[in-house]
Amino acid sequence: MPEIAVLAGDYIGPEIMTAALKIFEAAQKVTQTTYTIKAYPFGGAAIDQTGSPLPEATLQGAKAADAVLLAAIGGPKWDQATERPEAGLLKLRKALNLFANIRPTKIPANLADASPLKREIAENTDFVIARELTSGIYFGQRYLKSEEAADTMFYSKTEIKRLLVTAFEMAQNRKKHVTVVDKANVLASSKLWRQVAQVVAMDYPEVTLDFEYVDAASMKIITQPTQFDVIATSNLFGDILSDEAASITGSIGTIASESKGVSGPNLYEPIHGSAPDIAGQGIANPISMINSVTMMLINTFQDTKTAGVIQQALDQTIAQGILTPDFGGTATTAVMTAAIINSIEKAA
Ligand code: ATP
Numbered sequence: 001m002p003e004i005a006v007l008a009g010d011y012i013g014p015e016i017m018t019a020a021l022k023i024f025e026a027a028q029k030v031t032q033t034t035y036t037i038k039a040y041p042f043g044g045a046a047i048d049q050t051g052s053p054l055p056e057a058t059l060q061g062a063k064a065a066d067a068v069l070l071a072a073i074g075g076p077k078w079d080q081a082t083e084r085p086e087a088g089l090l091k092l093r094k095a096l097n098l099f100a101n102i103r104p105t106k107i108p109a110n111l112a113d114a115s116p117l118k119r120e121i122a123e124n125t126d127f128v129i130a131r132e133l134t135s136g137i138y139f140g141q142r143y144l145k146s147e148e149a150a151d152t153m154f155y156s157k158t159e160i161k162r163l164l165v166t167a168f169e170m171a172q173n174r175k176k177h178v179t180v181v182d183k184a185n186v187l188a189s190s191k192l193w194r195q196v197a198q199v200v201a202m203d204y205p206e207v208t209l210d211f212e213y214v215d216a217a218s219m220k221i222i223t224q225p226t227q228f229d230v231i232a233t234s235n236l237f238g239d240i241l242s243d244e245a246a247s248i249t250g251s252i253g254t255i256a257s258e259s260k261g262v263s264g265p266n267l268y269e270p271i272h273g274s275a276p277d278i279a280g281q282g283i284a285n286p287i288s289m290i291n292s293v294t295m296m297l298i299n300t301f302q303d304t305k306t307a308g309v310i311q312q313a314l315d316q317t318i319a320q321g322i323l324t325p326d327f328g329g330t331a332t333t334a335v336m337t338a339a340i341i342n343s344i345e346k347a348a
């Protein structure tokens, strides 16, 4: 039986995780599938229970699972902790060998008005950013003196290749278009990215490959986002472009992401934080967590059936205007969850 390690985390983390798991359970009944859910303490909640943000049992449980589902961790309660919740997340990412972060940018059906883009552009925006996670300037050498400073940006061919293979594989199942975003007019590492991309592309004759400088790409994400399918890029550029891409959807409360492990489980999580400002009020938007579940079902378990049941019910609920306050609605998390489950049961 497929096993999922669930890390609910802190503040709104457990609120949206509970909602998403209830919906997932209802969908499993419809498709007659069974997933084993194992919950582990993680982040601030784990500090409170065990003194460590990543207890050994959590680490082993995550490593042994087929997928890891994470809500959000951290917040002001642990600002003074000796080991902060975020340190646990860094350790977990390292232990799982997560090398690529996949972030879809798609404006949910019926929510195009929340986007700052023109409606017809918003409705047709559907691209994915594949960001390299293990290397680049974030892991370079640091040099800081009072009069000068430097950070090195290193990339090996192996690191570039595995990210690009992931990007081409995704493109193959999407709109068959990869855009490598770089700064190859000045950076040596970008030149290597281009060379490796040309070679990887030969294995994917149906996929179109093009290159875009990061400055131009950052404009196009706003002006012509419908031109993109899969954007493949380095750690630094991916970090920046991912947040830019999130902003054109109009709500941080809907977007999920996948971090791919080299050999072990992938990790699925909303892109937002633990939102301490709204925690405990029962008004957190569960969509990002629900989308994390469907992304996991499709990408790790190839269970498009169960994902489809959830997706359809979510779309219907949104279409009925049952939305949390971040989308101008009046529904609580619980009301929205109940409406989605109701729609799942009716469709069955
Ligand atoms: P972090 O440093 O962990 O990213 P943050 O404070 O920078 O945290 P978030 O926790 O993502 O950012 O919250 C940013 C804003 O978005 C907050 O006002 C928060 O309430 C809101 N927000 C985030 N997620 C949701 C959600 N699921 N539903 C409703 N509002 C949300």
Ligand code: MG
Pocket (backbone or CB within 6 Å): 273
């Ligand atoms: Mg933040």
